[in-house]
Amino acid sequence: MIELTVLFFGELAELAATKETTLSNIKDTSALNDTSTLVDYIHENYPRLRNKTFNLALNREIITEKRLVKNGDEIALLPPYAGG
Amino acid sequence: MENDQLKTQHLKPNKVLKKFLQHGPISPQFIADSISKHSSKTNIGAHTIFLGQVRKDKIETNEVQAIEYSAYEEMAEQEIHKLREEAISKYQLSCLHIHHSLGNVNAGEISLFVFVSAPHRTNVFTACSDVVEQIKNKVPIWGKEILANGTHIWKTNKTNG
Incomplete structure (x- = not known):
């Protein structure tokens, strides 16, 4: 079983009505073991995020390709930055 | 507690060498003090300063009163640390201070x-713009x-800032 932390930021946190959720009781062999299926899961469970653009950070590093996730990973959904 | 440890065990430790994010606006006094602190660093011959100021943009009939900033703080500190180190080395800087609200x-x-x-x-203008x-x-x-009417919109960065 693995446990993942998903973080929402900016407008995405507002639309998801949460800043953080923990996904637990995921079987290592389940479909939800990579970042691509995780995004599908998020779209399904947070439909207001479906038409929104965001990058993914896995353990605080931006990822551009599908990656396997493991127990304890922190996945952040990052809408376009607006610092400065 | 055990769970918290488990969650972060393979994340990089939060070894933040400098804290770049601060709560609330950056005061003119803070900026003045920062300039003043450099008077002892007599190898320095040139400074550039960039100050980002919140604009009272008009959006339809409403004016922007304030911006409420939020961040993925651990990653933001990490990214600023990284880009600061790179800029110091690339532009051969004596000092580089970055503060964001x-x-x-x-x-x-x-x-x-x-x-x-x-x-x-030579390098300070380009370095400042790049950073x-x-x-x-x-x-x-x-x-x-x-x-002004109590509603909000999410800021988007334009190329001309």
Whole structure:
């Protein structure tokens, strides 16, 4: 079983009505073991995020390709930055 | 407790060498003090300073009163640390200070302070501009523009800032 932390930021946190959720009781062999299926899961469970653009950070590093996730990973959904 | 340890066990430790994010606006006094502290660093011959100020933009009939900044703080500190180290080495800087606000900053107040110093003027202009662009492009910070009627919209960065 693995446990993942998903973080929402900016407008995405507002639309998801949460800043953080923990996904637990995921079987290592389940479909939800990579970042691509995780995004599908998020779209399904947070439909207001479906038409929104965001990058993914896995353990605080931006990822551009599908990656396997493991127990304890922190996945952040990052809408376009607006610092400065 | 055990769970918290488990969650973060393979994340990089939060070894933040400098804290770049601060709550509230950056005061003119803070900027003045920062300049003053450099008088003892007599190898420096040139400084450039960039100050980002919250604009009272008009959106339809509403004016922006303030921006409420939020960040993925651990990653933002990490990214600023990285881009700072790169800029110091690339432009051979003597000093590089970066401060960005979190939370509420009213229109007319300062939310970004970049202070670049080197022995000579050649590199400081380019370095300052480069660092500001990188902060806008690489650092996970967001801004909620609070409008006069109490509603808000999410700020988006334009190329001309």
